[in-house]
Amino acid sequence: MTDQEPMRQVDEGQRLTTRETAELLGVKPETVYAYVSRGQLSSRRGPGGRGSTFDAQEVESLAGRNRRERVATPSTADLSVRTRITLIEKDRYYYRGVDAAELAARHSYEEVAEWLWTGVLRPGIAFTAPKASGRAARRAVDALPELSGPTDRLRVAAIAAAAADPLRFDLSETAVLGTARTLIPTLVAALPPARQTHRDEGSLARRLWARLTGRPADDASLRVLDTALALLVDHDLAASTLAVRVAASARAHAYAAVSAGLGVLEGPLHGAASGLAHRMLLDVLDRGNAAPVVADELRAGRRIPGLGHRLYPGDDPRARALFTLLEDVPGATPALAAAQDVVTTTARHTDLHANVDLALSVLTVSSGMPAEAGETIFAVARTAGWIAHALEEYQERPLRMRPSGQYVGPRPPQPLPHAG
Structure with missing residues (x-):
């Protein structure tokens, strides 16, 4: 059924088979039972205890919601996902609205x-x-x-x-x-x-x-x-x-x-980014200065590990929180100083702030943990x-995370390939 096709009229109390329900919803029969398991549809056993039947008006209501979702869904070129979990805003982030x-x-x-x-x-x-x-x-x-x-x-x-x-x-x-x-x-x-x-x-x-x-x-x-x-x-x-x-x-x-x-x-x-920062801090501690280490990274065409985050123009709040706590950790002072040396050295040429990977590497280095x-x-x-x-x-419509591919290969018909 296309978005332009009208819903068929159903009578109050009418019951639909699984096949009819799947056709109205535009899904496979197994998906109908997924709706049931999530509480979006209710079912009853059919006459003689064979198969399941569904309330037609309930099915019509669900189909209408699905159609509205499809219309409201952004293009796959700009896919967004509604979530109530985390908000990132103005160099801070929130879990369910709480800092x-x-x-x-x-x-x-x-x-x-x-x-x-x-x-x-x-x-x-x-x-x-x-x-x-x-x-x-x-x-x-x-x-x-x-x-x-x-x-x-x-x-x-x-x-x-x-x-x-x-x-x-x-x-x-x-x-x-x-x-x-x-x-x-x-x-x-x-x-x-x-x-x-x-x-x-x-x-x-x-x-x-x-x-x-x-x-x-x-x-x-x-x-x-x-x-x-x-x-x-x-x-x-x-x-x-x-x-x-x-x-x-x-x-x-x-x-x-x-x-x-x-x-x-x-x-x-x-996830492996903190390991790169860990190895960099060990190098700084070994050489006693961040300048040659930063220079080596840049000469090799690599970005400096542990610096910058595309979601935070300023400080990464996760790094800020961890650095504050690390000041009270026995033995963390050398690694903290090395991390600060990296930030200060890099700040001469670019405005990048420490991210959580750098803070995490201070913990792992000072605690004798592996990279x-x-x-x-x-x-x-x-x-x-x-x-x-x-x-x-x-709780969302099944298989909605399914973008369409934009084919850019040779147009058919093409001749059958020959063995090389």
């Missing part, structure tokens, strides 16, 4: 995640991993080659946890929230420990710390890590978040949607935001 930096300063990562998912603050909430999914994820991760990166491990852990969850295809809000609260600690538990004496207890930040460094955690450092996780929960439609929403639009389950985000995150322009630790922190943190976006997308 994200202030929220992260006052609440744990788990509490901020709950706020993002439900709009309800639950003080003291803790996430724990079920034993079955934790064991499955650890076995899968332990089987990877020794040189596997952190995102490889997290992606495999997510797949293993999904395989251990027979209810993963339930896309109801209650089920997805249950998945969210167990998947994140499962990802952390699946990572190899940095200290063999560690135990899985305490906050998620404390458990993650033991996977990132062999040094004991002090309170100030743990606070920085927990705040970093909360600050990184979401950041509007970053590339990985868009991938998650595309997967959710196709009704992939939450584990698969998170896996899509992890696949995109691995790029050097996204890829920032990527791990980023991925674990952002999993909560990805699930928040998946929850939103499950």
Whole structure:
């Protein structure tokens, strides 16, 4: 049915078959049942208990809403996504209308995640991993080659946890929230420990710390890590978040949607950016001066890691919050000074401010963590935001994230190719 075709008239109380309902909605029969599972349509068993029937007026109302959405949808050249999760505005950002930096300063990562998912603050909430999914994820991760990166491990852990969850295809809000609260600690538990004496207890930040460094955690450092996780929960439609929403639009389950985000995150322009800043700070500390390090980066035609963000003309509020907390961390002073040296040296020629990757690298360098630790922190943190976006997308029309390709190849008919 085209947008110009009128809806057929239906009688009050009339019941439609699944096939008739699918035709009126312009979808496949299986999509009709997806509408039912999300509460957008109600169904009754047909006469004799065979098949389902649907209220014709309810179907007509849903078809009308879908038609209005299609008319209102922007062109694929300028695709935008309605969201109630994160707003970025005037060098600040907000989770559900609340200043994200202030929220992260006052609440744990788990509490901020709950706020993002439900709009309800639950003080003291803790996430724990079920034993079955934790064991499955650890076995899968332990089987990877020794040189596997952190995102490889997290992606495999997510797949293993999904395989251990027979209810993963339930896309109801209650089920997805249950998945969210167990998947994140499962990802952390699946990572190899940095200290063999560690135990899985305490906050998620404390458990993650033991996977990132062999040094004991002090309170100030743990606070920085927990705040970093909360600050990184979401950041509007970053590339990985868009991938998650595309997967959710196709009704992939939450584990698969998170896996899509992890696949995109691995790029050097996204989650791995903090690792580049980490190596740069080590170079500055080794050489005692940022000037030759900055010069080497520019000579090689590379941008300076940890500087600038296209959404923040001024300071990145996430970096500002972390730098303030890092001043109280024992042993962070040299890395903080190196980061400031990079900013000051670069400021002679360009007006670029420190971003969250530079602040995160100060934490990883001063805590004896490997270069890829920032990527791990980023991925674990952002999993909560990805699930928040998946929850939103499950409430939208299925497969709406489907732009049309603009074919620019040779026009048919072309002759059949010959073997070379």
